[in-house]
Amino acid sequence: MEKARVDLPPKGGFSFDLCRRNEMLTKKGLQLPGFRKTGTTIVGLIFEDGVILGADTRATEGPIVADKNCEKIHYMAPNIYCCGAGTAADTEAVTDMVSSQLQLHRYATRRESRVITALTLLKSHLFSYQGHVSAALVLGGVDITGPHLHTVYPHGSTDTLPFATMGSGSLAAMAVFESKYKEGLTREDGIQLVGEAICSGIFNDLGSGSNVDVCVITKGKTDYLRNHQLPNPRTYISSRGYSFDRGHTEVLSTKITPLKLKAEVVENDAMEE
């Protein structure tokens, strides 16, 4: 019996099938749809007891603020969190996927997840998509081997650092870190420094704004301080209402159309008793 050609299941990774057709379309003038970017400031640093991650909360769609208070610090494992910059959908999807894989791995091994495991899963996935998954991440956590902090770039390269920043506000935040970071910071000093770095990004970068989220990870305990600082409080519309007097608005033109009264006289039968 002749064996028919077996269709292998897709192995994942970027599929180059449509590249030639896409190139042809862009040459003809087609504009590819844009994505919502997080235009972000995300930071991480290692302090005496563990790792502190920080992020701003503005999500932009070009020049418009799409979400004034989004969550950029994603859960990976009880002891590992990941900040995401780049395309919001990509960072969400990739962190959810790796978080799921880590959970399965924890069941199989009956051990706490290691940061290096999360790192390797992320970088292999991003590399196989050749940079098309636009996710720039700051991954931090504390495991059995100690505290770790890494940055992951969209093409799949990684760095291991004592302090790191990513996103459009990374230069503003890095300026703060470079001048004030030292080894063995205490928890209060660490949170203070992270807050300062994110605020630097919020005030000096258009793509970052709104509030500061902080996540402190130590051995055995994680504190997710959502909206730790709110340096941009919203001033709400006056509850007394507004008065719009005549003369406040300039009249450009006037057109008056009288409504004609239309009355119909109908011959009625006399009303019955």
Place this chain on the structure above:
Amino acid sequence: MGDSQYSFSLTTFSPSGKLVQIEHALMAVGSGQTSLGIKAANGVVIATEKKLPSILVDEASVQKIQLMTPNIGVVYSGMGPDSRVLVRKSRKQAQQYYRLYKETIPVTQLVRETATVMQEFTQSGGVRPFGVSLLIAGFDDSGPQLYQVDPSGSYFSWKASAMGKNVSNAKTFLEKRYTEDMELDDAVHTALLTLKEGFEGQISSKNIEIGLISTDRKFRVLTPAEIDDYLAEVE
């Protein structure tokens, strides 16, 4: 499933309308170590014998009761390796459910998916049915639940059930002892007494395993020290 030369199912009907392979799978379950489960008013407990083939086996490395999700646990009777495969598939399905719906999988859904897998293996090419019956214990928004899934893929919700070698004695014992408003601690005591009924040799924390889940919705396997405490209460 199965390579092209075995695209026909190995499980075929007998003239009387039975699937003999499934009957045989149930025999494999029936000769496995006894396990049982009891649903209490505020939780579920599952327990099993853990008789190892020799005293040289490192008993701390063997764990028969496994977690499928933080709030669902499972125990089996029958072939251990078959249960490992099922537990692995179920864990993956639970994760996929979460990624799709962003909701932790309800117990009934997980049971249904596991049962579907077991049924598929009775109707696919080149594979045999699983030689295990599973007792799935969980606690979700619908409260505490206990399900038994058989090699055929059929599943039932039970208030209390037993499987394996000592099934008939155990079930009779449970029928007499079970009450609707049992608390979880009473259920653990009852489970221990039921296991003791048909136990060959001396029961101890080294040759049984107990897993339970209560209103905190976290399934956990008891440590040998905790089992010793419960055994002392039962004596």
